[in-house]
Amino acid sequence: MSGNLKQFRIVLVCFLSLFVGSLSAQTIKGTVKDNSGEPIIGATVMEQGVQGNGGVTDIDGNFTLNLKGNTKKIKVSYVGMKPQVVNVAGKNSLKVTLDDEATSLNDVVVIGYGSVKKKDLTGSVATVSSAALQAVPVANAAEALTGKMAGVQIMTTEGSPDAEMRIRVRGGGSITQSNEPLFIVDGFPVESISDIPANDIEDITVLKDASSTAIYGSRGANGVILVTTKSGKSGKVKVSYNAYYSFKKIAKKLDVLNARDYTTWQYELAQLKSGESISNYEKFFGSYQDLDLYDNVATNDWQDITFGRTGHTFNHNVNINGGTDALKYAFSYAHMNDKAIMLGSNYKRDNFSLKLNTKPTKNTTFDLQARYSMTNVRGGGANDATSTYDSDKRLKYSVIYTPFPINNLNSDSGSGDDDLGNLYNPVQSVYDNDRLQNRKNLNLAGDFGWEIFDNFTAKTEFGYDLTSNYDKRFWGTTTYYVKNVPASENQNMPATQLQQTDRHSFRNTNTISYDFKKLLNSKDHSLNLMLGQEYIINKERVNTNIIHGFPVNYMAEDAWRLSTQGTPYMIRDYYYPDDKLLSFFGRANYNFKDKYLLSATFRADASSKFSKENRWGYFPSAAAAWRISSEPFMKGTSKWLDDLKLRFSYGTAGNNNIPSGQLTQVYENNTTSWINGISNYWAPSTYMSNPDLKWETTITRNLGLDFTLWGGKLTGSVEAYLNTTKDLLIAFPVSGTGYDYQYRNMGKTENKGLEASFTWHAVNAKNWGIDLNGNIGFNKTKIKSLGMMNDFGAESYWASSEIGNDYWIAVGGSVGQMYGYKSAGRYEVDDFTGYDATKKKWVLKSGIADATNVVGQIRPGSMKLVDQLTVDTDGDGKPDAGDGKIDTSDKTIIGNANPDFTGGFGINAHAYGFDLSANFNFSVGNDIYNANKIEFSTTGKYQYRNMLSTMAAGNRWTNLDPATGLITNDPTKLKELNATTTEFSPYTDRMVFSDWSVEDGSFLRLNTLTLGYTLPQLVTNKMGINSLRFYVTAYNVFCITSYSGYDPEVSTMRRTNLTPGVDYSGYPKSRQFVIGLNLNF
C-alpha cells in the first residue's frame, strides 16, 4: 500500500512539474474573477496557437503563463461562463472578468455513457441541477424531483419516512410488471436512489425518449434516471457544512363521531341486526334509556394518540472537496435522524462517500469511488403494501376504534371470520405489527481512461455493489397471522420473521470513443463515435427465518433479542438464479455547421432471463435536430431569438422486468403448516414456466422544440411523444390449468402525450432577481391489445375478498380503471310498497332494483345502486333494461387513477442576500379510490366501530324512533325522521365499492416554501468563511383539493401494479417546518 502511495506521489510530482516549465520570452501573470468580483478557481488559461501551453487558476484566481508562440492571445474559459480571448501583447499582468454564460446552452448534460452540451442534444432529456437540489433540503433525492420535470410524475405513496416513491416517466407501458424507470448512479444500475443524500448529488438527469434511453437498451423502456454524484474540483480545500432541524405534525385528521352519537348509532345498529346483537349491546353500553350517560364521557382521540406526536428530524452533512488538476477528491458524510409522527416509527441514515479523480499521466485518467450507506427504518404498524395478510393494514383502527374504553368488549364480540369485530386498540395494533429494517449498501467503482492516440480514448470501468437488508418483522397477539398461520400449539402467541437479503452486483463496462475531427479536418463537419460493451451480473440470496410461539407477553424487542424462545417454523436460504446481462452498444453523433445534428444509437443486449434463442434484443434508435436559429433566413430574429431547435427521434428500448428463472419448471421447496406430520413439500412454482419468453419492446417517437429567447431570459421546450409497447411481459392469469400465472409476451399499450416546460429569468438585476419556472405534462395511456384476452379484473383486496374485482383492465382502457357500482343514493320510503310484518321485510315497488345481494337486507335508508342495462327486451341485440336486481353484472367503470395532466411551477427570488423559493406541484383529473371512506362510513359485517362525522346523527339516515327507542317501520314516521338527513344508513352486510367512494384527486400543493438569508461577504470574509446562509423551509404548506381523505397523493395497495390510487389505512402525511444553515469555508 505504502509503496503504491509513494509511486502515486512521484506521478503527481511529475505531473505538477509539467506546469512549472522554464521562463521564456513573455510571462503573463493575471487574476480571473467573475462579475461579482469573486476569484474563479480552476479557470483554464491557454495560449492561442500553441498546443498544450496553458494552466489553471489557483485558489485566489491567479495564474501565470509563459507565452511560447506569437499570437499573443490567451483564452480564458470556465464551465458555465463565456470564454474570453484576451490580447496580451505587451502586457505582463492582467485582470480578466468572465461573464456568466447568459444561456444554459453550453451546460453539459449527462447522457448515457457520456455527456453532451445542451445545445447539441437531440433527444428528450430533463435535468435538475445541484443548485436546485441544495436550495431546499430533502431526505430523499427522488423527492427533490417532485414537480420539477415535465412528464416525470413522482408520487409519495404514503407519509411514512421510508415511503415508496412512485416514479413514472411518461406513463409507463407495462401492465402487470413494474413501470419503474432504470436508476443509474455514476454509471451503476441500482434498485433505488432513496439512500443517496441530496447534498451529494451533482445533478439528476431523466432520459425520456428512446433516442436517449436506447443506449441503455434493454432496460430503458420506462425511462432512465441518471444520478451523478459530486466530484472534487481542483483548487483550495472547500468544506461545506449543512445542517437542519425540522419538526412536523400530521397534516390532517378525520373527524369521528362523539361518544353519545357513537353509542346511539351502536344502539340503532344492534336493533337493526336484532337478535343477540341487542343483548350484546346492552352488555357493553347499558340500556337505551341510559344513553345520556354518554354525553360527557371522555373520549380518546386515537388519531392523535397514534400519529399525533411532533416528529422531528436532525440532518447534517459535511462535504470536503478540492485537489489539483492531477488529483481531485471529494469526501462526504451525512447523517439523518428522523423521528416520525407515528408511534414507534423512526428513520436513521448515515452515508459516507469518497471520490477520487486522478490523472496519472497526460493521457490517462484513473478514478475511484466508494459509497456506503446505512439505513435503519423502524416502522410499527406501517402499511405493508405487499403483506399477504390484509388485516395487518391496521392504521384504520385509529379512526374506527371505540372512542372510549368498553370494559366488556372482548373477543366474544366478534362476527364471522374476525374476532373482536376485527377491532383492536390502535396502540396495541401498532406495537403488534412492528418492523425494523437495517439496510446497508456499499458501492465501489473504479475506472481507467486512456487516450491511446489523438482523439481515441478507451475507458474501462469496474463496479461492485453490495446491498444487505436485514428485515425483522413482528406479529403480536392481535394479528391475523398468529391466529391462523402457526400450528395450533403456537397459535395466538407472538411470531417473528427475520429476513436477510444480500444482493451482489458486478459490472464491467468498456468503451472506446473517437472524435473524427482530425480525419475530417473540416470546420463544418464533426463526427463522434462511441462503441462499448458491458457485462452485469446480479446475485441474490434471501435468508428467511420464521419463528412462532413466543411467550404471549413478548414485544418485538424481546422476540428479536431472544429468538430461541420461540419455535422455528421456517429456515430458508433461497438463492435466486443469477441475473446476467451482456451488451454491446454504440453511438454516433454527427453535426453539420452546428445546424444539423444527427445521432444514432444501437444496443444489443443478452439477458439470462431468456432462452438461448430469444436472448438477444436489438434496440436501434436515431435522432435528428435542426437548429433553425442558425439558418441564414433567421438572421432577422437573432436580436431576440438566441436559439431555436427542432428535434425528432425514433427508437426502441426494451424491458426484461420479470423474475429470473421462468424458463423451466423446477421443483421448489416450501414450508407449510397445513398438512399433518410434515413441515415442507416440493412443488412446482405457481408460475408456469415459459421457455418462449422474449424482450418486451417499446418504440418511442418524440418531437421537440427547444427555444432560448432574449439573451437567455426565457428558455423552454415543448415536446410531443407517442410510445407504443409491444410483446408486453405480462403475468398472465392461467388458473384452471394447474398454475396461477404464466409470464408471456402479449399485448400492446400506447402512451401519448404533450409536455412543456420553461424557465424565465424575469429580473436579473445586480442585487435582486426573480426566476420563474414551470412544467406540465399530459399523458394518455391506452391498452391497444391484450393478446388473446379482451379484459380481465384485478382485486386490490383491501377488504379481503368481499369486494371482488375492483379494477378492470380492458382493451381500449388503461391500467387504473376502477370497477364497481354506480351509486343511486339511498332507498327512500317511497321506493317501497310498505313493510311486510310477517316476512319482516320491506317490499320494494316494482321497477325499483333490489340491492339485497350486494348491500344486504334493504329497508328505507339503505344504500341504493344503479341497475345497469343488461337485459335486451326488444331483441335488437342491445341491452335496454335492468334485470331488477343488483349483482356483479351491474358493475361498471367508475373511475380512473390516471391524471389528465401533472406538473409543477416555482418561483425563485433573491434580493440583497435574501432568497425565496416556492415550489408547487399539481395533478389534475385523477380519481382516488377512497377505501377508507367505505370502511369508515359503512358497517360491513362488523359492529362496535366508530365512523366519520359525515355519518353523524342528522346526516345519516336514522331508523330509530326517539320516542320508543325502537326501529320504526312506519313510513310516515321514517319520512319525518329523515326529512333533513342526506346520507344513507351506514348499515350494510359487507363493504361495497361504488362511485360514492371514488373522488376527484386533483390537487395543487405548495410543496416547499423557503426563505433564506446569506450573510454579506464582507462579514463572512472576516470570519474566515466563504459563505453562510440561514434558511427556514416549510413543506406541504397547503394542498388545495376537494379530496376528503388524508391526502390526495396516495396509493396504498401496491401488491400488484394493477391497483393504483387506493387510499386505505395509509400512513398520513405531515406538515413540516425546517430551520437550517449552509456553511462553506
Place this chain on the structure above:
Amino acid sequence: MKKYIKLSILALSLAGLSSCDMDAPNQSSLDPSVVGYTEKMAESAIMGIHQSFGETNSYRGRFIPYYGMNTDVEMINIPTLAQTPDGGKNDLCAYNATPNNTLMNTSNNAYAKFYEGIERANMVIDAIKQYGTPASRPEMAQLLGEGMTLRAVLYLDLIKGWGDVPARFEPISSNTMYQERTDRDSIYVRLLSDLKEAEDMMPWPNDNDKTKNVERVSKSFVKGLRARIALYAAGYSYRADGTIRRSNAPALSVDNMYKIARDECEDVINSGKNKLGDFKTNFTNLCMDKTDAGNESLWEVPFSDGRGRVLYTWGVKHNAKDQYTKQAQGGVNGPLPYLFYDYDNKDTRRDITCVPYDWSNEAKAKQQLRKVNKWCFGKLRYEWMGRIVTSTNDDGVNFQYMRLADVYLMAAEAINQLSGASDAWGYMEPVLSRVLPAEKVATLKNKYTANKDAFFNGIVEQRGLEFAGEQLRKADLIRWNLIDDKLAEAKTKMQALRTRTGAYADLPGSVYTKTATDGETLIIYGLNHGETDDAGANLVSLNGYEKTSWLEPDSKTGVLKIDDDLINGLYINTPSTHAIWPIWQTFVDNSNGKLNNTWLGF
C-alpha cells in the same frame, strides 16, 4: 504499428468478455430427475398435492363447505327462497349456481386448486416413472400409487362438481395448456385403470410404516375408491347432450362396473385389515385426530390442526369462545328438519347425526335449544376434540373421505344388482346391527330382502341415514337418478312435519328441556315419536322442565316454524339438470375459448 498492437489488445479483451456464459440455472430448486429418484423428495412432492387440498378456496374453504347440498338429508342452514338467487351460497346449494357465483368465481377456487393438485400429481408420477425405477423399488411404487390415487380423488370430485372436465394426465406444456371438456366416461375409464395399476403397488393398512396412518393411502382405500368410481361411472348423470342417462360406453356397463365394485369391496372386507367398530367411535376418533389405520376410516384429507373448515361448517354450533373451543363456529350446514324423526327411536345413529341444540353465548357455555328448522349435524363436535381450537378460521379436523361402512354398503348394493337381495344382505347387516337392536335388524331384513327392488330401496334409505352430513348423498342420488324424486319428497315431508301429519302425527307440538346437573347437558323430552305434550306439561310442573314451542305454529302470530320460504328454498331449479356447477367464468375466460357452459344453459 504501436497503435495496432494497442487496438488488438483491446479488441481481444472485449472478445474475451463477450464469451461469458449467459445461462443462469435455478439454484434453490430441484430438477424432476432428483425428485423422482429420491424417496424422501418424491414423498415430499406427494405432500405438495395435499397442499393444494388445503388452499384457502380449495377443499378447505369451498368444496367441503358447499359441495353436496341440498339433498333430502342435508341443507345449508337455512335455505331460503327469499334470499335466492343471492349470487352466493344459496345459489350453490339450491341448484341455481351461475358462472359468476361470488363465492366461487375466483381464480384460486377449488376448480383451479384441484387442477394444481393434478399437475403436481402428474409431475411426480411422471418423475417417478422416469427416474424412480418403481418396478424394482417398492417404496417408489407405493409413492407412485399414492400419486395416482390422489389424482383419481381430484378427478372424481371435479366430475362430481363440474361434469365433463378437461383431462390432463401428463405434465402441462404449451401444447396441452388449453383443453376442451373431456367426456367423463373416458376419464372414468382412465381412473379405473390407474387405480387397478395402483392397487398392486399399495400395501394394506399397517403393512408398512406409511400405511399405519389413514392420512396416507393404503390398498383398502385404493380399492374402495375404485369401487366408488365404478358405481358413479355406471350411474346416471346429466350429460353434455342434455339427457340424463347412464354411460353408453360398453366398457362402463352396469354389469362391468358393479362387478368391479363388488370385487373391490369384497377384497377390502375379506382382507380383514379394517374393522367396523362402534359408530360413534369413528367420529370421536375423527374429532380427536386419531388416525391409526385398521379401523373404520379408510382415508382422510390430512389437515393439520390449524387448517381446514370441516368442523367449522359441519359441526355443532358454538356461539362463543367457551370451555370447548376458542373458535365460535359450527352449524353452517345441517340436517333437514325431519331427518331426526326418520330414524328409529332406537337407532344410535340418530342422536349422533342430528343435534337440536347449540352452545350458549357464554364463556362457560351450556347446550341450548335451537329451532326445528335449524338443526346441527353432530358427527363432529368441538366437545369431542382432544384439543382446544384456537385458530379464528380453521379447526384442523380431518375430512374423512371414505369409511368401511361405505365399502360394506357398496358391496351390498353391487351384489344386490348382480345376484339379488339375499346374497347382498350379508354386507348390509354388519352396518345395521351395530346401531340397532337385533329385533329391529330382523324387521329390516324382512323388509329389504323381499326382492331386488326392496333391497335397493333399503340401500337408498340406509345410505341416507348412515352418511347424512358426510357429503355422499348428492352424488348417490344423482347416480341413482333419484335426486328429483327425493328432493320433491323432502318438501312433502317438511310439509307433513310442520303440520304433524303422516309419519309425524305422533309428535308433540313442543319440546321440554332442562339443564342436567353437570350444568351444560340439555335433557330434552318431546323429540321421540310417541311422546306427548301432556307428559311434557307434567315435566314442567313436577321436574322443572321448560317448555319451548317446537313444531306447533307460533301461538301469537301463527307463523309456521318450518316456513314456505325454507321449503321452497330447498331447490329452485330441477335438481337433476342443475346439480352440476358451471365452470366458473374466470376459468372460461382464461381458457382461450376452449371451455364453455352452453350445455348448462350459460
